[in-house]
Structures are given as C-alpha cells and as structure tokens.
Amino acid sequence: MLDFLLNEFLVTGDPLIYGAMVSMVLVSIAIVYVLTYFKKWGYLWREWLTTVDHKKIGIMYIIAAIAMLFRGGVDALLMRTQLTLPGMEFLNSQHYNEIFTTHGTIMIIFMAMPFLIGLMNFVVPLQIGARDVAFPFLNAVSFWSFAIGALLFNLSFVIGGSPDAGWTNYAPMAGPNLNPGPNINYYLIGLQISGIGTLATGINFLATILKMRAPGMTLMRMPIFTWSSLITSLIITFAFPILTVALALMTIDRIFGSQFFTLTGDGMPMMWANLFWLWGHPEVYIVILPAFGIFSEVISTFARKQLFGYKAMVWSMVIIAGLSFVVWVHHFFTMGAGAGVNSFFSITTMLISVPTGVKIFNWLGTMYKGKIRFDTPMLWALGFIPCFVLGGVTGVMLAMAAADYQYHNTYFLVAHFHNVLIAGTVFGCFAGLTFWYPKMFGHKMNETLGKISFWFFLIGFNVCFLPMYFLGFAGMPRRTYSIEPEWMPLNVVSSVGAVLMAVGFAVFVYNIYYSFRYSPRETQGDAWDGRALEWATTTPVPFYNFATVPKVEGPEAYWLMKQKGKTTYDKNNLEPIHMPSDSGVPFIMMAFMFVAGFGLVWEWMIVAIAGLIGVLACMFIRSFDYDHGFHVSVEEIKETEEKARREEK
Amino acid sequence: MKYRWGKYVALLAAALLLMIGSGCSDMTVLDPKGPVGESQRDLIVFSIIMMLFIVAVVMVALTYILVKFRERPDRGDKDYDPDHEGNTKLEIIWTVVPLIIVTALSVPTVITIFQLEEPPESSSDKEPLVVHATAADWKWFFSYPEQDIETVNYLHIPTDRAIEFRLSSADSMASLWIPALGGQKYNMAGMETKLYLQADEAGTYQGRNSNFTGTGFAEQTFDVHAEPAEEFESWVEETQQNAPELTQSEYDKLLAPGLLEEMEFSSTHLEYVDHGEMDGSDYLIERHQEAFEELPHLEGGRGVGDE
Amino acid sequence: MSAESDLTTGPLEYRSHEDRMTILGFWIFLGAEIALFSTLFATYAVMFGRTAKAPSPAELFELPMVLIMTFLLLTSSFTCGIAIHEMRRGSLKGLLTWLAVTLLLGLGFLGFEIYEFVHYAHEGATLPSSAFWSSFFVLTGTHGLHVLLGISWASLLIVQLRRRGLTQVTSRKMFVVGLYWHFLDVIWIFIFTSVYLIGMVV
Numbered sequence A: 001m002l003d004f005l006l007n008e009f010l011v012t013g014d015p016l017i018y019g020a021m022v023s024m025v026l027v028s029i030a031i032v033y034v035l036t037y038f039k040k041w042g043y044l045w046r047e048w049l050t051t052v053d054h055k056k057i058g059i060m061y062i063i064a065a066i067a068m069l070f071r072g073g074v075d076a077l078l079m080r081t082q083l084t085l086p087g088m089e090f091l092n093s094q095h096y097n098e099i100f101t102t103h104g105t106i107m108i109i110f111m112a113m114p115f116l117i118g119l120m121n122f123v124v125p126l127q128i129g130a131r132d133v134a135f136p137f138l139n140a141v142s143f144w145s146f147a148i149g150a151l152l153f154n155l156s157f158v159i160g161g162s163p164d165a166g167w168t169n170y171a172p173m174a175g176p177n178l179n180p181g182p183n184i185n186y187y188l189i190g191l192q193i194s195g196i197g198t199l200a201t202g203i204n205f206l207a208t209i210l211k212m213r214a215p216g217m218t219l220m221r222m223p224i225f226t227w228s229s230l231i232t233s234l235i236i237t238f239a240f241p242i243l244t245v246a247l248a249l250m251t252i253d254r255i256f257g258s259q260f261f262t263l264t265g266d267g268m269p270m271m272w273a274n275l276f277w278l279w280g281h282p283e284v285y286i287v288i289l290p291a292f293g294i295f296s297e298v299i300s301t302f303a304r305k306q307l308f309g310y311k312a313m314v315w316s317m318v319i320i321a322g323l324s325f326v327v328w329v330h331h332f333f334t335m336g337a338g339a340g341v342n343s344f345f346s347i348t349t350m351l352i353s354v355p356t357g358v359k360i361f362n363w364l365g366t367m368y369k370g371k372i373r374f375d376t377p378m379l380w381a382l383g384f385i386p387c388f389v390l391g392g393v394t395g396v397m398l399a400m401a402a403a404d405y406q407y408h409n410t411y412f413l414v415a416h417f418h419n420v421l422i423a424g425t426v427f428g429c430f431a432g433l434t435f436w437y438p439k440m441f442g443h444k445m446n447e448t449l450g451k452i453s454f455w456f457f458l459i460g461f462n463v464c465f466l467p468m469y470f471l472g473f474a475g476m477p478r479r480t481y482s483i484e485p486e487w488m489p490l491n492v493v494s495s496v497g498a499v500l501m502a503v504g505f506a507v508f509v510y511n512i513y514y515s516f517r518y519s520p521r522e523t524q525g526d527a528w529d530g531r532a533l534e535w536a537t538t539t540p541v542p543f544y545n546f547a548t549v550p551k552v553e554g555p556e557a558y559w560l561m562k563q564k565g566k567t568t569y570d571k572n573n574l575e576p577i578h579m580p581s582d583s584g585v586p587f588i589m590m591a592f593m594f595v596a597g598f599g600l601v602w603e604w605m606i607v608a609i610a611g612l613i614g615v616l617a618c619m620f621i622r623s624f625d626y627d628h629g630f631h632v633s634v635e636e637i638k639e640t641e642e643k644a645r646r647e648e649k
Numbered sequence B: 001m002k003y004r005w006g007k008y009v010a011l012l013a014a015a016l017l018l019m020i021g022s023g024c025s026d027m028t029v030l031d032p033k034g035p036v037g038e039s040q041r042d043l044i045v046f047s048i049i050m051m052l053f054i055v056a057v058v059m060v061a062l063t064y065i066l067v068k069f070r071e072r073p074d075r076g077d078k079d080y081d082p083d084h085e086g087n088t089k090l091e092i093i094w095t096v097v098p099l100i101i102v103t104a105l106s107v108p109t110v111i112t113i114f115q116l117e118e119p120p121e122s123s124s125d126k127e128p129l130v131v132h133a134t135a136a137d138w139k140w141f142f143s144y145p146e147q148d149i150e151t152v153n154y155l156h157i158p159t160d161r162a163i164e165f166r167l168s169s170a171d172s173m174a175s176l177w178i179p180a181l182g183g184q185k186y187n188m189a190g191m192e193t194k195l196y197l198q199a200d201e202a203g204t205y206q207g208r209n210s211n212f213t214g215t216g217f218a219e220q221t222f223d224v225h226a227e228p229a230e231e232f233e234s235w236v237e238e239t240q241q242n243a244p245e246l247t248q249s250e251y252d253k254l255l256a257p258g259l260l261e262e263m264e265f266s267s268t269h270l271e272y273v274d275h276g277e278m279d280g281s282d283y284l285i286e287r288h289q290e291a292f293e294e295l296p297h298l299e300g301g302r303g304v305g306d307e
Numbered sequence C: 001m002s003a004e005s006d007l008t009t010g011p012l013e014y015r016s017h018e019d020r021m022t023i024l025g026f027w028i029f030l031g032a033e034i035a036l037f038s039t040l041f042a043t044y045a046v047m048f049g050r051t052a053k054a055p056s057p058a059e060l061f062e063l064p065m066v067l068i069m070t071f072l073l074l075t076s077s078f079t080c081g082i083a084i085h086e087m088r089r090g091s092l093k094g095l096l097t098w099l100a101v102t103l104l105l106g107l108g109f110l111g112f113e114i115y116e117f118v119h120y121a122h123e124g125a126t127l128p129s130s131a132f133w134s135s136f137f138v139l140t141g142t143h144g145l146h147v148l149l150g151i152s153w154a155s156l157l158i159v160q161l162r163r164r165g166l167t168q169v170t171s172r173k174m175f176v177v178g179l180y181w182h183f184l185d186v187i188w189i190f191i192f193t194s195v196y197l198i199g200m201v202v
C-alpha cells in the first residue's frame, strides 16, 4: 500500500513537485483556517456555492480563470527558463513535456473559455434586459463542472503524474499502447467533465438570447457582444459534442480496451486528429468571437460613436462561424491527404481572413470621426488591433498548404497562435474585465496601474513572440526542450519578453487589490457613459437586475433611454418579481462527479460507479424538486432601488 | 499619447532589426538548397510581401485615426460625428480587396501544392531514388531497397536527383523534416506517405522529426549528407561490402524505444516487415509493449549535445 | 423571470413562458445530440471494414432480430404519440397506460439488444476485437444507453404524474420526454439502414 502511494500515486522525486505539494497543503490549511476563524463557512455556502445568480457565477468563473492564468503562466515561465538555459537541465525532457501539455490545455480550456464564459454570464442577461439566464440551475451545474474538471486536471501534477502528450493529445502516442497510466486519463476525464458543462452553457445561452430579450429588442437591435455570445453558443452547441465523442472514444480505448485510435486491431490513429480538430478549430473561434464582441463594445464606447457597420459585423461573425467548421484539415496539411484536399482547405482557410478583415476595418471605421478616450479598456482594444492583424496575416501564410509544410510544427506556428490568442483572447479578457469591473465590483480599476500593466504586457508580448517567427524560419521545432546553439540569441530575447509579460500580469493582479482598497466607489450605474442596457441598472446590480424591464426602441438601447431620460425604475409600474431559488444540488452533484472522475482516472471501477450513482441521485432529487423559486415583493424592490438610487441625483 | 506610440514603434523597429541582423544567416527555410525548398521559399516571400502591405495599411490607418480623432482640449466637437454608422462604398472595398488578395495567394498556392506531389522538374531525366524512411521512438531507419542497404540516424543522398521518400512509422506519428531541402510530411504507422525532396548543392544538412513523439523527441534527429552521384555510389558500395546484415532479431532489438547511434547495414528491414502496410502497424507493439509501461530512461544516441 | 407573457389557452405545456423556453432549450439539446450521433456515425463509417481478425458484420448480422427490434422501437414511438395525444385530451389514465406500453416496448428493445451483444460476443466479436467492432458497439451502445436513460426518466415521470396529476409542469416534462423518445427512434432508423442493412449487404 505504502509502496503504491509512494511510487505510483504521489508524484515523487522532484523538488518542484514537493514544493507544489507543500504549498497546496499550506494554502488549503490557510483557507480553511481563515474561513473558520471569521465564521465564513455559512456565507460561502449561502452566497457562492449554492448560488444560481448569473452575476455571481460569472464572477466565480473569472476568478477561477485568473487563477488558471497564473498556473498556465508559471508553466510558461518554466518553459522559457529551460529554453534560455538548455544546458542546465533545469527541466528534463519528461518534465518539459508535461509542462507544455498542461500549459496549452489549461490556457485554452480552463483559462480562455471560462474567462469569456464568465464575462458572458455577467453581461449578457444585463445587456438583453433579462433577470437571469434561461436555466439558472443548469448554469450552476455548468460552472461546477468546469471547476471540478479543472481541479481534477490540476491534481495530476501531484497525484499520478501530468498528461504529457501535448494539448492536442495525438494518438497513438497518447493511446493505451504507448502511454499507459493515469496521466492521459486526467486529460481525457478532466476535459470531458468540463466540456459537458460548456455544452450546457452553449444551450443555455442560445435559449437565453433567443427567448429572454426585453420587449422591443429585435435580433438586429442586440448589442454586439450579445451577438457574439449567441454565435459562440451556436458553435459550442455543434462543436462540443464532437469533443465529447472523441474524448469518450479514447477513454474507452484506454480503459476498456477498444481499438479506435490504437496501433492494434486495425485502429486508426489519424481519426483522432480529425475529430480533435473538427472540434479544435471551431474552438479557437469560440475563444475569439466573444473577444471580438468585447472590443466592439469597448471601441464604440470610448470612441463615443455608434458601431460602424453593425450589420457587416454581425454577418461577418455568422460567416466565420460557418467557415470554422470546414477548415480543420489545415492543422495537418502534412498528413498527405492529397493535393486536391489540401487545396480545398487552403482556400477555405484563407477565406476566413476576409470577414475577419472586414471586422478590423469596421473597428477603424468606428473610431473615425470619433472622440477617442484612452482609458485602460480602450488601450487593450487598441493594442489588440495591430497585434491581431499580425496573427491574422501569419494565419493566412500558414493556410497556404505548400508553404505550411515548412512552418508546420515550428515556432512560426507557435508565434501565430499566440499572436491571435494573446492579442485577441487575453487582451479581450483584460479589456472586458476592466470595462465591466465597475459594474461587477462597484469601483473602477486604478488607471495608472492599469496603464503600467498594459504597457508591460504589450511590449513583453511582442518581444516574446515576434522572435519566434524567425526561429521558425531557422528551423526550430515546437515542443522541444533542447535547442541548437544558433537559436540561442532569439530565445533569450523571447524569455526577456516573457518576464515583462509576467510583470504586467502581476501588476494587473496587484491592481485588483489596490483598487479594492483605494478606488473611489461608483455612485451611479453608468461608469463609462455606456450605450447598452448593462449600464442602465444601478451599481451594485440588484439580484433581480431590473426593477422594471426596459422597453427597447432601437439599437444602443441605453443610449436612447438616456436621451429620453428614462430609467429602469418606474415607481408606479412595479410588479412582484419572480426569481429562482438557490440550490446546493449542482455543487454536490459535481462533487460526486469528481469522485467518479477520479475513479475513472485510476481505473478503480467501484469508486467510479459509486460517484456516478451519486450524480444520478442528484438528478433524481432534481427531478422531484418542484421548487419554483420565490417572488420579490414590490416593497422590497422599492426599498432596494431607493437606496441604490439615492446618491445618484 | 503620441510620444508613447512613437517610442513603442521605434522600440519595435529596433528589436526587429536586431533579430533580422542576428538571425538572417541561419534562416534555413529562406535559404534552401534544393528545388522543393526553393518553390516554397518563393511562395513564402511572395506572401510576406502581400502581408506586409496589409499590415502597413492597417498600421497607417490606425495611427492616422488615433492621432486625428483623439480627444484633445482644443478639438471640441470638430469632426465628431456620433451618428456616423457606415459607408457602403468603403465596406465593399474592404471586402473585395481582401478577396482579390486571397485569390492572388490561392493561385500560386494551389499550383505549388500540386507540383510538390511530383518529383521536381529539374531532374526529370533521372528516376527518383527511393528511400523508405521509417520512424520509431526515437530514431530513424532509412532503407534503400534498390541498393539493399539500410542506415540508422543518417542519410546519404546524391545531388541533382529527386529522392522519393516513402514515409511510415513503427509507433508514434512522426514527421520527416529537412528544412534546407523542403517541407515536411508525417510518418504514420500502418500507412505510407510520399515526400519528394532534392538537393542541388552538396553539403551536410540537419534533418529531424518535427512532430512531438514524447520523451526522446528532441534527440530524434539525423544528418543528411548530400554528395555528387559518384561519391554517393562509392558510399553505397562500401556499405554493401563492409556493413553487417540486418537480421530480424537485431532489427527487433533496435525497435525498442530509446536512442540509437548512427549505424549501417547491408540489407533492409523491409524483408521482415513494412510498417507502411496495415499489417505492419502492430509489429512493434507485439514485441515491445511492456517497454512503454515505464517512463524510459534515455542514454546514448547521437544526442543534440555531441554535435 | 419572463420577458414574454403567459397564455391561458393552448396546450398546457406551452402556456407559461418558462415552459416554452424549456422546450426550446430541449430542441437545442437535440441539435447537440444530432452532432454527437453524427460524429459516432462518421467514426463508424471510417472504421467500416477494419475488422482485423474478427468476423465481418455480414457474417453476424441477422435480419429477423434487427427487424423485431426496429418493430418494437417504431411501435413504441407510435404509442408514445398516443400517450401525448391522451395528455392533450386531459386524460391522465390514458396517458399513463400508453406511456407504460411505450416503456415496455422500450424494455423489449433493450432486451433484444443485450441478447444481440451477448450473441456477437460468443461469435468472437467484442468491443476490443477490432476498430470496426469498437465503433459498432459504441454507436449502438450509445443509442441503447439513451434508451435506458429515457426509460428511467419516464419512470420517474410516471411517479410524478400519479402524485401531481396533469399540471403545466408535469405535462411539459412529459412532452419533453416524448420528444426525446421520438428522437431516439429517428436515430435508430439511421442505425438500422446505415449499420445493419449496409452491413449485411457489403
């Protein structure tokens, strides 16, 4: 038993990992202690663990995503250290492989997506004048499944060993023949659990946006961020089932001995690559379209102008969504599918750049004849434009299959996707967070610190990733832990950039603390002279969002309301508001899911079955639960609103 | 604001110059030694020019707009038009121009894609030399069926003659890449892909597996010795005469996951198994499954350090 | 929470805004299910013929049994339709009766499917036999699991219907289960034609 514990269960023999274990235990003890000392357990349970409020769920998503950004960032710094001092064996090849695998997986699945979904959660219901999402209970289930999936995935670092086959987890290398053991199972099960939650989010937001809009808000009057969320949800709904199946098939391969992607039994490893990218390419648009939406909101707000070419913006997103399902082969042009196939996918891929370009020019058009202010959210948006264009044009270069044979698997590719993912998604998350921060927390983030963190991050980002294009031309492959002497200088430059980015991130996080302490509190709801309905409520937002549901009379609903002097509080027209009740079931259900997942990872079937029975029992309880929520009385609404609006005038 | 942007641009430009200055001589992909790499280089250079044009347009427009339309105390509402919401003519232009650019890029791309599936024109007077390149964790086997010789982790090829690589793998999916000669293609178990390359200049080039395959991936490299036909022939003869035969049991032993030195043999493993055929795909697993149960400890090989 | 108003006429399950939204949500969910099954069908198509040393489908598939299974499931879809019809008429008893018939037919289908799998296993075709058989068992097995889930879910509903009678909520739940059941039937038609019929011919 002890033998098993020390040799297989716990990861041993590495100071880095002992350090991680010790710090995890210490942090857990500290959290438990603080919660007990301040008697906050009840508060935590009532206000957060059981909440179904889209605003709180959104905030939890964002906090978790920032924690994951930290973990992924540490991974990145470890990799950069290794590549700067390759001779020192700072990391051996196995460690390096584990670290770039967890880096990639965490950044895409547990950072980028939850960050954006968190913003969607907070903002979309407010933007469409709704009081919550369509299925608040399901929304909580989504969040906890993400949290549990992330927890399980991160646990691999200290228990059992991290996955080490890259975020793409290609077969047969990741299959049962060449890579047995729990590590890849962590990848499969962690992604499966959180992926199902994401799928539920997609369905939830489709129903929300289609059915819960305030009266008068036709589709073509929706704020552009809501549009981007709608289209993202649509992509999620059709792309995530593919991931579900792919993960399930490989799990069955590994645990139950089927032969889908194996080297034996006539299995077909190539099928994994196809299924993975059939989901994977839409996935990259899942993490960029909401960011596009954020930039549109931010740019139009700070240029103080209506969005330029609204219709073109919407249609370009629709076209991007459609095309995103017919380009997946560009991730393996080098598989030898034949000249015809490669030509077809080259062209479809390049076509995506056309609607993308249209969006870029429309953002420029939005600023044209504007009156541009340079607050921090706007800086992120302005930094995004040139950097993302660089990522887009290198994407087009990669799309030219004949040339891609030379770029594929090199640092050129690494530079491309960081140019789009960091300048696009991460800048977008930061822009969105600083933009909606006052709405979430009742105060702005400090501008000076915000600008410092922006400039560090932007310059660091370019210093880090521009050299990588040249490294690609010099023949440096991705995912290698050792490098040739001639690649050294550029790698050192790149690492300097990584450090600058880390400083930028640290300042960003410090700014959260600093602003909490020192920023002036918001006295009214409209922090930036905003244009969409989220700015129409008071700050802090009452749990029911809108006392009276606004009537929408055109695009930019709140802009129009301001001109007409209307508010979302019509004293004489109040009605009791129906709200859903909180529930502990989602949390408990996903705790059981964790047990089931952990059992599957270790192939302890009894544990897995026990966990699954727990999950089913929770569903059972839910099915018999006829709690329809409660009504907020008119008096309570009046009291809340008067209090929130007292300081306004 | 203006100064900050200026500073940033200057900094970027300096960094770029530095990089290009320090890196240019080593940019293998842009300095190819054979017709395949050259046609790819031409495509790359053409696309870089087009793309720089786009980047320049966006940068200039962005800078102009930011400078002209930023809020300044002396500006007031001059040129401010909050209701300006679109311009059909402009929108058509910036849809059609990118479409034209995409077309301009597609045509040479498609032509090159088709070209690369055939042996290069410049040596069409000679039959291509067939070399089976088989990847296994974490080494390369090169079999010359016509010459009946096999090498491990290095390659000799004649110059001015097309090489027809028949790629396959005994286990993980690898990718054969010799950047100085041209782009890569995957090696997969149970199937065969074909890659044509050719060296016009004699020399020693770096080749590697560029597709991640696990622990020994970084060490899965090989040298390519390109030499004039006569020299190549004499190397072949020498190998045929001096190298030992590759027995099946020896080959099976070499397949075990790990690193290998450079080796040569006077027969090929194709007599025992062709990993490029469906029946060959479980050959290695049947012999070495248990070797993958433990994390390998790698030793020896032609590692990166000792070059 | 509603942004649209509630109705006082029309089918019970469509009256409140919340119910309409749930039904829409379920339709979207079925869209995702279509994507899921399409992926499984695509995998099956790719793996077709990769039987390794295991028997080929043409050797094992037997038309009579598959026809019986198809008959059971199609009939159950029909009786499920009758059950919904009874619900619309406001007859709880009719609803419960026909729902029970539906579930029994579903159980019969499952019984045959289990028998079929065991039979194939005896003939040497199991999940690990080959890529083809893996994809066969996972595709039909996923459908079978869905049927099992549908039966369990509908059984819970029977309890709720007996306790609470026909309310807006129970009738909405019933309607959604009905949708689900018909959907599984449609999937089966595809399995019947593209797996069994083609498998027997090729």
Ligand code: HEM
Residues within 6 Å of the ligand: A168, A284, A285, A287, A288, A330, A331, A332, A349, A350, A352, A353, A356, A391, A392, A393, A394, A395, A396, A398, A399, A400, A404, A407, A408, A409, A413, A416, A417, A420, A421, A424, A425
């Ligand atoms: C103008 C639009 C774009 C084009 C034409 C494009 C094209 C490509 C191509 C052809 C590849 C494959 C290269 C190779 O593996 O050799 C690729 C890889 C990638 N792209 Fe893009 N791309 C575009 C935009 C984006 C966006 C918006 C994102 C994400 C936000 C993105 C994220 C990625 C990622 C993550 C990979 C690499 C995945 C991996 O292999 O690990 N791309 N892109």
Ligand SMILES: [Cu+2]
Residues within 6 Å of the ligand: A270, B188, B191
């Ligand atoms: Cu293949």
Ligand SMILES: [Cu+2]
Residues within 6 Å of the ligand: A280, A281, A284, A327, A328, A330, A331
């Ligand atoms: Cu892609």
